[in-house]
Amino acid sequence: MGVLAAVNGFVYTGRIGELWLAVVVDEKERVVSLSLPRRSEKEAVDEAKSLALVPVNYGFRSEMTPFIRRVGREVVEGVGLYLKGEDVKLEFDLNTDGLTSFMRRVLSVVYVIPRGFVACYGSIAEVINNPRASRAVGNAVARNPWPIIVPCHRVVRSDFNIGGYRGGLDMKRKLLKIEGVAVTARGRVLASHYLRASRLRELVSKRGLRFGG
DNA sequence: TCGACTATTTGTT
DNA sequence: AACAAATAGTCGA
Numbered sequence: 001m002g003v004l005a006a007v008n009g010f011v012y013t014g015r016i017g018e019l020w021l022a023v024v025v026d027e028k029e030r031v032v033s034l035s036l037p038r039r040s041e042k043e044a045v046d047e048a049k050s051l052a053l054v055p056v057n058y059g060f061r062s063e064m065t066p067f068i069r070r071v072g073r074e075v076v077e078g079v080g081l082y083l084k085g086e087d088v089k090l091e092f093d094l095n096t097d098g099l100t101s102f103m104r105r106v107l108s109v110v111y112v113i114p115r116g117f118v119a120c121y122g123s124i125a126e127v128i129n130n131p132r133a134s135r136a137v138g139n140a141v142a143r144n145p146w147p148i149i150v151p152c153h154r155v156v157r158s159d160f161n162i163g164g165y166r167g168g169l170d171m172k173r174k175l176l177k178i179e180g181v182a183v184t185a186r187g188r189v190l191a192s193h194y195l196r197a198s199r200l201r202e203l204v205s206k207r208g209l210r211f212g213g
Numbered sequence: 214t215c216g217a218c219t220a221t222t223t224g225t226t
Numbered sequence: 227a228a229c230a231a232a233t234a235g236t237c238g239a
Contacts, residue, residue: 100224100225102223102224102225103224103225120232120233121231121232121233122232122233125223125232130223130224132221132222132223132233133222133223133224133232134222134223134232134233135221135222135223135224135230135231135232135233136222136223136224136225136230136232137223137224137231137232138230138231138232139223139224139225139229139230139231139232140224140225141231142230142231143225152231155231156231157231157232157233158232158233158234159233162231163231163232164230164231165231166231172231
């Protein structure tokens with residue numbers, strides 16, 4: 001009964017080493033959502049489905065077209081290479097229909113945080129001209145349907161604690177380490193990796209709003 | 214310096 | 227009305 005029309009889609013699953021990744025791909029070959037690498041296939045599937053912001057009528061795997069299957073495979077392979085430390089560009093066609101305007105602004109900023117850098121929730125709030133909305137930013141980032149592709153693991157707390165992560169703090173630490181961001185034993189990132197709001201704003205004006213505003 | 218705690222704050226369900 | 231991956235402040239050890 002939602003305002004949003006449902007789309008037809010499929011869950012593609014694949015292995016990354018011992019782990020599983022699930023990707024929801026719609027009929028137009030756009031990525032609706034993906035899971036983080038999980039220990040079981042079911043866990044990954046459940047997470048990917050729960051992160052989808054668009055209502056999806058899921059079809060059987062046997063009904064997947066080769067094109068849809070290819071998108072799923074490319075996402076899994078891309079994330080797999082990423083976790084191996086390769087500097088791959090994770091650029092995919094995304095279904096952004098379910099994003100609220102606030103999430104669009106927040107994720108647009110998160111999208112431009114470069115590899116090897118972090119920014120805090122408050123800085124993002126500042127950049128979207130809503131300086132006191134840091135907590136709401138956390139709320140929005142927590143529902144990011146495309147973890148790793150939209151690098152929400154690069155968002156940390158203003159006191160340099162790394163903050164929370166849907167995929168677990170170990171995963172967040174691992175991702176940051178892969179990108180060359182040092183995390184101390186106490187779970188702090190070094191200030192040298194920290195992007196100030198002014199620099200973040202410059203990056204946004206250069207790269208544009210990936211998800212609109 | 215560090216934790217524990219408080220008031221304040223905003224978008225979403 | 228309640229929640230969340232927050233923040234800035236205080237206080238005591």
